[in-house]
Every structure is written in C-alpha cells, then in structure tokens.
Amino acid sequence: MRLVILDKYDEASEWAGKYVRNRILEFNPGPEKYFTLGLPTGSTPMGMYKTLIKFVTSGELSFKYVKTFNMDEYVGLPRNHPESYHSFMWNNFFKHIDIVPENANLLDGNAPDLDLECKNFEQKILDAGGIELFIGGIGPDGHIAFNEPGSSLVSRTRVKTLAQDTIIANSRFFGGDISKVPTMALTVGVGTVMDAREVMIIITGAHKSFALYKAIEEGISHMWTVSAFQQHPRTIFVCDEDATLELRVKTVKYFKGLMYVHNKLVEDGKDYQEVKRQKKK
Numbered sequence: 360m361r362l363v364i365l366d367k368y369d370e371a372s373e374w375a376g377k378y379v380r381n382r383i384l385e386f387n388p389g390p391e392k393y394f395t396l397g398l399p400t401g402s403t404p405m406g407m408y409k410t411l412i413k414f415v416t417s418g419e420l421s422f423k424y425v426k427t428f429n430m431d432e433y434v435g436l437p438r439n440h441p442e443s444y445h446s447f448m449w450n451n452f453f454k455h456i457d458i459v460p461e462n463a464n465l466l467d468g469n470a471p472d473l474d475l476e477c478k479n480f481e482q483k484i485l486d487a488g489g490i491e492l493f494i495g496g497i498g499p500d501g502h503i504a505f506n507e508p509g510s511s512l513v514s515r516t517r518v519k520t521l522a523q524d525t526i527i528a529n530s531r532f533f534g535g536d537i538s539k540v541p542t543m544a545l546t547v548g549v550g551t552v553m554d555a556r557e558v559m560i561i562i563t564g565a566h567k568s569f570a571l572y573k574a575i576e577e578g579i580s581h582m583w584t585v586s587a588f589q590q591h592p593r594t595i596f597v598c599d600e601d602a603t604l605e606l607r608v609k610t611v612k613y614f615k616g617l618m619y620v621h622n623k624l625v626e627d628g629k630d631y632q633e634v635k636r637q638k639k640k
C-alpha cells in the first residue's frame with residue numbers, strides 16, 4: 360500500500376490528477392488497446408477532474424482511447440436530474456474532455472430489470488479487459504462506492520439500500536431535504552473494485568480521518584468496507600493532512616518520508632516511450 364500525504368485538498372487533487380495522467384500516458388492507449396478507468400462521483404474527486412480537464416485542454420492528455428466505468432448511480436432518479444451521477448459526470452468531466460460518449464459507461468438506475476443491468480455492467484467491464492485503474496472516494500463510515508457497512512467484501516455490482524448516514528450526507532445535494540434523496544442505488548461491489556489492477560482512493564478532510572484510520576491501521580472488516588483494500592496488491596491512498604488526524608504519528612512519519620518516491624510518480628513531461636525503450640533493454 361502507498362499512502363500519499365499532501366498538505367491540503369488542492370494539492371491532493373493535483374497529485375491524483377497527475378498520477379492518472381501519467382498512468383494513461385505510460386500505458387500509451389490506442390485503437391487496439393484502450394485504457395480502462397473506474398470513476399467516482401462526489402465532492403472529493405472534483406479537484407482531480409479539474410486537473411485532468413486542464414491536461415486535456417492543454418493537449419498533454421487525451422481520453423480518445425480511454426473507456427470509463429462509473430462506480431454507482433441512484434435508482435429511480437431521472438437520468439437528466441441535476442443530481443443523477445450521469446449528470447454529475449457529464450457536467451463536471453465528460454463534456455470537457457475528448458472521450459467518445461459510448462466509451463463512458465454508467466449504470467442505468469432506471470433500467471426495467473435492475474439485476475440484469477448490474478450483471479451486464481460486470482460483463483461490459485470484463486469485455487473491456489478489466490479495469491486498469493479504479494479511482495474511489497469514501498464516506499465517513501468507510502463505504503467505498505455504495506458498499507455500506509456490512510456489505511460483503513466479495514460483492515459484485517448490485518442494487519443496494521443506502522444507509523441512513525449516507526442519505527443524510529447526500530441530502531446536501533438535494534436542498535437539505537432527506538425525503539428527496541433516493542434510498543436505493545446501483546453500485547459496483549467491493550469485489551468488482553478489488554479486481555482492478557490498481558486502486559486509488561482519495562480521502563480528504565478531518566471528517567474522514569477515522570475512516571482512514573480504520574482503512575489502514577486496523578484489520579479488514581466488512582463494517583469498514585474500504586479496509587478490504589489492505590488485501591489488494593496495488594492500492595494508493597491519496598489524502599490531505601486533515602485526513603491523517605487519527606493515524607499514529609509513526610504511520611504518518613513513515614509515509615511522509617516516502618514522499619520523494621511518490622512525487623517521482625507524478626513528474627511532468629516524462630518521455631514514456633523512452634521509459635519503455637529503456638525498460639526493454
């Protein structure tokens with residue numbers, strides 16, 4: 360596991376955006392080889408999306424050969440509702456980049472057969488060759504996607520009923536009215552995210568600090584579903600100082616001491632084809 364600690368939200372977002380940029384550039388996607396990216400919604404990834412839009416606008420990065428799969432979607436909210444995850448993704452990210460619309464995959468929370476919709480989503484991920492990099496955020500209760508406390512750690516994409524805490528937290532997007540928040544969602548499972556070749560989880564703010572502590576300093580538990588990623592061979596937690604408040608000083612010092620290594624991963628302007636040629640030698 361890598362734990363990347365930046366000062367503030369903005370720096371964490373920039374680090375995450377640069378990491379995604381470098382992973383895509385290094386992969387060197389093309390018509391025969393798409394890069395597959397798992398994506399979250401929420402306030403946490405907004406800064407990362409802005410960073411990525413900047414790279415696309417400046418011509419450094421293209422999403423032409425990238426396929427995306429979103430983690431979740433509310434059930435029963437019209438697709439064009441401003442708070443649907445479909446609207447969120449198009450308004451905040453997809454419409455500003457050069458992704459081919461049919462390569463942006465989102466679950467349909469209004470599908471006539473929701474179970475079938477979930478099954479088909481898993482199949483689409485498989486058909487795309489699996490996910491190269493899955494990016495997630497978490498809730499203060501440690502949920503990843505809508506895998507609420509108590510979710511199976513080997514779960515797949517399915518219909519979930521939201522926990523009351525999540526409904527209350529998300530009511531801020533519905534004018535503070537909890538009766539307007541959908542109570543069900545379609546979500547990838549913990550197992551679906553675990554199958555990705557790499558996972559990056561962004562955690563910022565003091566209100567997530569207990570969840571980060573549970574995620575990395577205590578054992579794996581289905582009551583803190585993000586803790587499952589202790590078992591993943593390639594997980595990166597990207598956080599700000601506030602999110603580390605509940606961690607041991609020893610943990611924070613160790614990972615901060617590794618920042619010179621982590622920062623090499625996000626350097627600008629690497630010649631990736633040159634890096635590849637060097638690796639082959």
Ligand code: PGA
Pocket residue numbers: 400401402403404496497498499502503504
């Ligand atoms: P947030 O939500 O990024 O808006 O805090 C994350 C989540 O609940 O998964």
